[in-house]
Amino acid sequence: MDENLKTTIRKYALQNAIKYKGKANPGAVIGKVLAENPNLREKAKEIGKEIIKIIKEVNKLSVEKQEKKLQETAPELLDEKKEFKERDIFEFLGIREGQKIVTAFPPEPSKYPHIGHAKSIIVNYELAKKHNGTFYLRFEDTNPELVDEEFYKIHMDNYQWLGINPDKIDYASDFMEEFYKHAEKITRENHAYVCSCSQATIKENRKNGVECPCRYKTIDSNLEKWNEMFKARAGKYVLRLKGNMQSPNTTLRDPVIFRIVDESHPRKKKQYRVWPNYDFESAIMDGIEGITHRLRSKEFELRNELQRLIQTMAGFRETKIYEFARFNLEGVESSGRVIREKVQKKKLIGWDDPSLTTLVALRRRGFLPEAIKEFVLSTGLTKTESVLTWDDLITHNRRLLDSKCNRYFFVENPKEIKIDNAPEQTAELKLHPESKGRGSRKFKTENKFYVAEKDFKEFKEGKLVRLMDCLNFKTVKNQRFLGHRKSKGFSSEVKNKFVFDSLDYEKYKKSGDKIIHWLPVQKDLVKVEVLMPNKEVKKGLAEPLVRNLKIGEVVQFARFAFCRLDNKKDNKLMFWYTHD
Numbered sequence: 083m084d085e086n087l088k089t090t091i092r093k094y095a096l097q098n099a100i101k102y103k104g105k106a107n108p109g110a111v112i113g114k115v116l117a118e119n120p121n122l123r124e125k126a127k128e129i130g131k132e133i134i135k136i137i138k139e140v141n142k143l144s145v146e147k148q149e150k151k152l153q154e155t156a157p158e159l160l161d162e163k164k165e166f167k168e169r170d171i172f173e174f175l176g177i178r179e180g181q182k183i184v185t186a187f188p189p190e191p192s193k194y195p196h197i198g199h200a201k202s203i204i205v206n207y208e209l210a211k212k213h214n215g216t217f218y219l220r221f222e223d224t225n226p227e228l229v230d231e232e233f234y235k236i237h238m239d240n241y242q243w244l245g246i247n248p249d250k251i252d253y254a255s256d257f258m259e260e261f262y263k264h265a266e267k268i269t270r271e272n273h274a275y276v277c278s279c280s281q282a283t284i285k286e287n288r289k290n291g292v293e294c295p296c297r298y299k300t301i302d303s304n305l306e307k308w309n310e311m312f313k314a315r316a317g318k319y320v321l322r323l324k325g326n327m328q329s330p331n332t333t334l335r336d337p338v339i340f341r342i343v344d345e346s347h348p349r350k351k352k353q354y355r356v357w358p359n360y361d362f363e364s365a366i367m368d369g370i371e372g373i374t375h376r377l378r379s380k381e382f383e384l385r386n387e388l389q390r391l392i393q394t395m396a397g398f399r400e401t402k403i404y405e406f407a408r409f410n411l412e413g414v415e416s417s418g419r420v421i422r423e424k425v426q427k428k429k430l431i432g433w434d435d436p437s438l439t440t441l442v443a444l445r446r447r448g449f450l451p452e453a454i455k456e457f458v459l460s461t462g463l464t465k466t467e468s469v470l471t472w473d474d475l476i477t478h479n480r481r482l483l484d485s486k487c488n489r490y491f492f493v494e495n496p497k498e499i500k501i502d503n504a505p506e507q508t509a510e511l512k513l514h515p516e517s518k519g520r521g522s523r524k525f526k527t528e529n530k531f532y533v534a535e536k537d538f539k540e541f542k543e544g545k546l547v548r549l550m551d552c553l554n555f556k557t558v559k560n561q562r563f564l565g566h567r568k569s570k571g572f573s574s575e576v577k578n579k580f581v582f583d584s585l586d587y588e589k590y591k592k593s594g595d596k597i598i599h600w601l602p603v604q605k606d607l608v609k610v611e612v613l614m615p616n617k618e619v620k621k622g623l624a625e626p627l628v629r630n631l632k633i634g635e636v637v638q639f640a641r642f643a644f645c646r647l648d649n650k651k652d653n654k655l656m657f658w659y660t661h662d
Contacts, residue, residue: 369398
C-alpha cells in the first residue's frame with residue numbers, strides 16, 4: 083500500500099486515539115481517510131484492513147506518546163483536540179437553531195434487537211434530545227405473518243436498558259383505519275389499482291418492466307375491487323401503487339402496498355384482513371407522526387424514493403431521511419432468520435448466545451449500555467462500509483468496567499503446590515487498585531496454595547515467582563533416588579520442589595520472572611464455571627467472597643477476564659465471560 087496513504091491513516095488513527103483516551107476506532111478513521119481521498123472509496127475494504135493493522139500499533143502507545151507522534155507528523159490535527167467535545171455528528175443535517183425536530187425508530191416486533199438496532203435507535207434518540215425535539219418508538223407491526231407478541235416486551239426491555247425513554251410509543255396496527263383512508267384517497271386519485279395477477283406473474287413483470295393489464299382499470303372499478311378485497315379470499319387481490327415500471331429503482335415498479343392476510347394478529351386478532359406492506363405503512367406513519375428526520379442503515383436506501391413518493395401522494399410533507407453504513411461486527415451473525423434456525427437446531431443456546439451481538443447477549447455477557455452508546459456514536463454516520471470487530475466494542479466496555487469492577491481470584495484448573503518454609507501470615511489484597519473506599523479481603527496462608535495449571539506448567543528452575551501481594555518463591559529440582567539398582571547405575575525420579583524465598587516485592591522487581599494469582603488451600607473455596615463465547619466451559623476455584631456477589635454483577639478475575647455472574651446452582655457459581 084502507498085506510503086502516503088499509510089501516513090494519512092496513521093495521523094487520523096492518532097487523532098482519534100487521543101480523542102478517545104488512547105483507543106482509536108476503525109469506523110471513525112476510515113471516514114476521515116475517505117473524506118480526504120474520495121477516489122479511494124472502491125478500495126474501502128482493502129483500506130479497512132490496513133486501518134485495523136495501524137490502529138493496533140497506535141493503541142499500544144500511551145496517550146502521551148500518541149500526542150508526541152501526532153505533533154511530529156500532523157500538528158494541525160493536535161490543535162483540534164480542544165474542539166472535539168464541541169463536534170456534532172449531526173452537523174451535516176444543517177439543522178437550524180430552534181428548528182422543530184421529530185425523529186422515530188420503527189422496529190418490527192419479530193426478532194430480538196441487535197447492536198445494529200442499537201445504533202439506529204441511539205442516533206435518532208440523541209438527535210431529538212439534542213434539539214429538544216420529540217422521539218417516537220414505533221412498532222411496525224402490520225405483518226401478522228411475522229409479528230410475535232413476546233417481542234413487543236423484549237424490544238421495550240432492551241431499549242430501556244440502553245437508556246432510551248421515548249416521548250411516545252406508537253403501534254402501527256392501531257392506525258389501520260388511517261391506512262385505509264389514505265389507500266382509498268390515492269386510489270381515487272388514480273395513483274393505485276387493484277391487481278388480480280398471481281404473485282409469480284407480478285414478480286416476473288416487475289423484473290422485466292412489463293406493465294400489468296390491471297393498471298388500466300377505471301377509478302370506479304378499482305374502488306369497487308378495493309372494497310371487495312375486505313371479503314375476498316387471501317391471494318385473490320392486491321393493491322398496487324402506480325409507479326414507473328421502467329424505473330432502474332425496482333422498488334418503484336408498481337409495488338404491492340396492500341394484501342390480504344388471514345393470520346391472527348397478536349394485538350388485533352382477526353379484526354383486520356387487509357394489511358399494508360412495509361413501505362406504505364412506514365411512509366404514512368412518518369406523515370401521521372410528523373417525523374422530520376430519520377437516520378437509518380443503508381439497506382433501506384432504495385426504498386427512500388418510494389416512501390417519499392407515497393408521502394407526496396398522500397399529501398404529507400416529506401421526511402428527510404439519511405442512510406448510514408450497515409452496522410455489524412465482523413464474523414457475527416445478525417440475520418434474524420438464520421439465528422432463529424440455529425437456535426431451533428441447537429447450534430446456538432438461544433438469542434442470548436455469547437457469540438451474538440443481540441442486546442440480550444451483550445447484556446448477559448456483561449457489556450454496559452454506556453459502552454454500547456459510546457461505541458455506536460464513535461463510528462459516526464458515514465455511508466462508507468468499514469470492518470468493525472469485537473475489539474472495537476471491547477475497548478469502550480473495558481474502560482468503563484476497569485474503573486468500577488472489583489477484583490477477585492479465580493484459579494482455573496487448580497494445581498496444589500507446597501512451598502517449603504513459607505511463613506504463616508495474613509495477606510491483604512485490595513478489591514480495586516484504586517482502593518480508596520473500595521475495601522479489601524484477607525487470606526490466612528500457610529504453605530499450601532492453589533495455582534492455575536497454565537502457570538504451574540510454566541514454572542522454570544531457579545526463577546523467582548511472586549504470589550500476588552503474598553510472597554516470593556523459587557522452583558528447584560528435587561531428585562529422589564529409587565530403592566533398587568539397574569545395570570547402568572541408579573534409577574532416579576525428578577520432581578519440582580517449591581521453596582520460599584522472601585516476602586519483599588522489591589526483591590521480586592529486581593530479579594523476578596512473573597507474578598501470578600493464587601488461592602490458599604482451604605475448605606470454603608467456591609467452585610466456579612465460566613462460559614466462553616465458543617461454548618467452552620472453564621472450571622476452577624474462586625475465593626469465598628464471590629459468594630456475596632449478586633446475579634448480573636460483573637467482576638474482574640485477576641489475570642483471567644471480566645466476567646458476569648449468571649446464576650448460582652448447587653453450591654457452584656456460573657459466570658459468563660465478558661472479555662479480557
